[in-house]
Amino acid sequence: MADNEFGYTAWGMDWVRLAEPLRQTRPDPLLPRARSIARNNGVRATVEGQVVRATIHRGGQASVTQVEVAPMSRTAVTAIAGFVPDPPVPTDDVHRAISAAGISLAPVLAGTDCSCAARKTRCVHLLAVFYEMARRVDEDPRLGLAILGYFAAAPQDSDESAPATRWTPISALDSRRFFTTTPR
Template identity: 65%
Template sequence: MADNEFGYTAWGMDWVRLAEPLRATRPEPLLPRARSIARNGGVSAETEGRVVRAAIHRGGQASVTHVEVAAATRAAVTAVTGLLGAAGIVTDDTHRALLAEGHRPAPVLAATDCSCSARTPRCVHVLAVLYDTARRVDENPRLALELQGCFDASADDIPELAEAPRWTPIHTLDPADWFTPPDPADP
């Protein structure tokens, strides 16, 4: 068996590091099961934009898992398009060149969600999706950049600031905007 079953390219290793962070202080007991699920074809994943949706079957259980990747910054997109040029081939040399220019090509997770009963952002299903995505990125490194939205628009179209927040703080809402007194002329 290969030493690096998942993450044998620099691009894939970035995804493995999401499941196995170097800053971990104790072993994660779910990692062997997650690798087994990904290795044995238990993950049916598809990507749409910056979201990976997966159906995971393990024994008699099934879970639906979503992993959303944060958008790349304008500077990173500009650097990627400059390095790739017309050929558009993504290699480990491209990864090293991005690091040399000061851009971190590793993905950042914006959100994770799973339908399982674990109710944790790092359940076995999310970890299996990360390993499966690492395997798919090893096969096609361009997918790592596609999941960060590097090819969705030109660098001029990407806003400088982060995208809109996923949640609206409750104190910013005005009840008068939501509830209006009934109109006496309305029957």
Template identity: 60%
Template sequence: MVDNEFGYTRWGMDWVRLAEPLRQTRPDPLLPRARSIARNNGVRTEAEGRIVRAHIHRGGQASVTHVELTPLPRPVVTALAPIVGRAPTLPTDEMYAAAAAAGLPVAPVPAAIDCSCTARTARCVHVLATFYVLARLVDENPRFGLDLQGYGHDPGPDDSAAPTETPRWTPLNTVDPAMYFEV
């Protein structure tokens, strides 16, 4: 039996660190509730590429959480391929240690976090519960955590360029009214 139900592998612990960062100096009162929601199967996740949508039902409330992850840079993917391999093998803790020794950042980095709840913060109980569920899923299949960061996807022929991101929002001052209204 493992001591920690979330993040008992080194791959999964990176996801737990999103909910419990080391730089945090005081206890977060939302963490026990978030762990309880995740432990009691209150989170249903759907992953599509680098985007995870989680539907959380707690009591009479329902929330939808959206987590988008930044892709691993192309040089990291290239350097990680000999360590982890391209075949769908399960990465081990030894592979994680080899990647860390090579200086390869494999920890997930959220690009965008959004929740439909009224808390209006990126660290609401729903987002934290989603991180715990993702930690559990990555503990079961570490390759899933790499796939969420775009490891298994071919970004294209140019190895030197980082993948371009489309902005989620268009600033209003960049829109030309003449394009949308007839004068």
């Protein structure tokens, strides 16, 4: 596994699997370009909590890509705490032990967005971000846990709390009250 350019640790391979899912039956023509962009430092990514914001420069074009990762459940955080009390660097053995316990450490995407003109769910920019994150997580496996919300989870958190809504559904608006004015 050490011959892999991206995902040479089990922690980074979870991000590579987002770009190269095992269920894929035919080659994706975007993958070589995405690997090239990530390899040549074309991705400038910042991680803020569970959101990765990246700017990708390729030729004369620039795109802004955002990837949101769903937080781990409180039960998963509690279960992982038994395997990862607070080591300086989580190893592949720790990853295998957690996976053997039935806990998935693969990031689950809550949402993605890209400003490119492709308007596809999987554009070359998004794939390049996956490879860049795989490279970063290979270098620092704690980032793999941090982006899942492992270190930010407080003991008083629970699974019953609803996540903050990003959008107001149109069905939640009352058209009779929305377009009326209040008397002055």
